[in-house]
Amino acid sequence: EVQLVESGGGLVQPGGSLRLSCAASGFTFSSYWMHWVRQDPGKGLLWVSRINTDGSDITYADSVKGRFTISRDNAKNTLYLQMNSLRAEDTAVYYCARNTAAAGNWCFDLWGRGTLVTVSS
Amino acid sequence: DIQMTQSPSTLSASIGDRVTITCRASQSVSGWLAWYQQKPGKAPKLLIYKASALESGVPSRFSGSGSGTEFTLTISSLQPDDFATYYCQQYNSWFSFGQGTRLEIK
Numbered sequence: 001e002v003q004l005v006e007s008g009g010g011l012v013q014p015g016g017s018l019r020l021s022c023a024a025s026g027f028t029f030s031s032y033w034m035h036w037v038r039q040d041p042g043k044g045l046l047w048v049s050r051i052n053t054d055g056s057d058i059t060y061a062d063s064v065k066g067r068f069t070i071s072r073d074n075a076k077n078t079l080y081l082q083m084n085s086l087r088a089e090d091t092a093v094y095y096c097a098r099n100t101a102a103a104g105n106w107c108f109d110l111w112g113r114g115t116l117v118t119v120s121s
Numbered sequence: 122d123i124q125m126t127q128s129p130s131t132l133s134a135s136i137g138d139r140v141t142i143t144c145r146a147s148q149s150v151s152g153w154l155a156w157y158q159q160k161p162g163k164a165p166k167l168l169i170y171k172a173s174a175l176e177s178g179v180p181s182r183f184s185g186s187g188s189g190t191e192f193t194l195t196i197s198s199l200q201p202d203d204f205a206t207y208y209c210q211q212y213n214s215w216f217s218f219g220q221g222t223r224l225e226i227k
Contacts, residue, residue: 045165045208047216061215095164105171106212107155111164 002026002110004079004096009115016086016119022079022096022112030054030074033099035108036081038092038117046092049081050099064090086119093117123147123211127219133227138199142222144192144209153213156185156194159221160205168207169194199224 008020020036036048049060049070058070069082079096093116097108124147134140144154152172157165167176169185172192182197196203204226209219 044220045210045218047218059215100167100170102170102174105155106153106216107167107170107210108157108165109167109170109176111166113164 004098004110004112006094006096006112006115009094009117011118011120012086013121014087014119017082017084018086018117020081020083020094020096020115020117022081024077024079024098027098027110029072029077032101034072034079035097035099036068036070036079037095037097037108037111038090039095039114040092048094051079083117086117088119091117091119123150123214123217125209125211125217125219127207127209127222129222130220131223131225133225134199135227136199136201140196140199140224142194142207142209142224144187144194144219146190146192146211149189150211150213152188153211154185154187154192155210155212156183157208157210158203158205159208165208 005023012018033052035050038048039045051058051070055072067085071080093114095114096112098110100107100109126145128143154172156169159165168179168183173185184195186193206221206223208221
């Protein structure tokens with residue numbers, strides 16, 4: 001089955017760290033750009049970061065730049081998001097998402113079910 | 122940053138109705154626009170990309186149109202499974218989403 005499964009969310013204090021994982025299966029993970037997108041009730045969907053197929057091209061949203069690090073292990077078919085210096089406003093459900101293979105299109109054709117990150121003291 | 126604004130925020134409709142949701146961009150995004158459907162507790166599902174291209178497996182009652190700054194998602198005949206929240210997303214300049222349109226049963 002083609003799927004993405006996130007893990008690693010939880011409750012963390014402001015200033016703390018958390019590492020999210022996203023396990024891919026059912027498709028050739030190493031052939032796809034991958035993204036992290038988050039969703040909180042107040043602000044809807046927000047793109048967080050993207051990474052190319054071999055990890056050499058990475059981009060972040062301004063709101064997380066310098067605090068979050070995206071990476072991937074193609075041998076393990078896994079995407080990661082290391083989140084440091086967490087703030088209350090980072091509280092959200094975090095989704096990993098696959099970039100569509102339709103050339104030139106930066107939209108997301110496969111999503112995981114999400115993992116909830118809560119930043120609170 | 123490009124701001125995406127959807128209207129209406131909530132839409133009440135009945136089975137069999139034709140409904141249209143509008144998405145406006147704060148500046149031109151050419152045709153680089155996608156539409157997603159999201160049900161409670163689930164991840165978004167891609168419906169339309171490049172403004173009007175139907176994603177594989179999506180029913181043909183869904184259609185998209187528009188270019189530049191104004192886009193529409195149309196459902197030609199509402200089915201029970203269509204009641205959900207719909208989001209637009211531009212990808213002309215990085216990525217940003219609309220705030221969502223909740224489609225509810227009248």
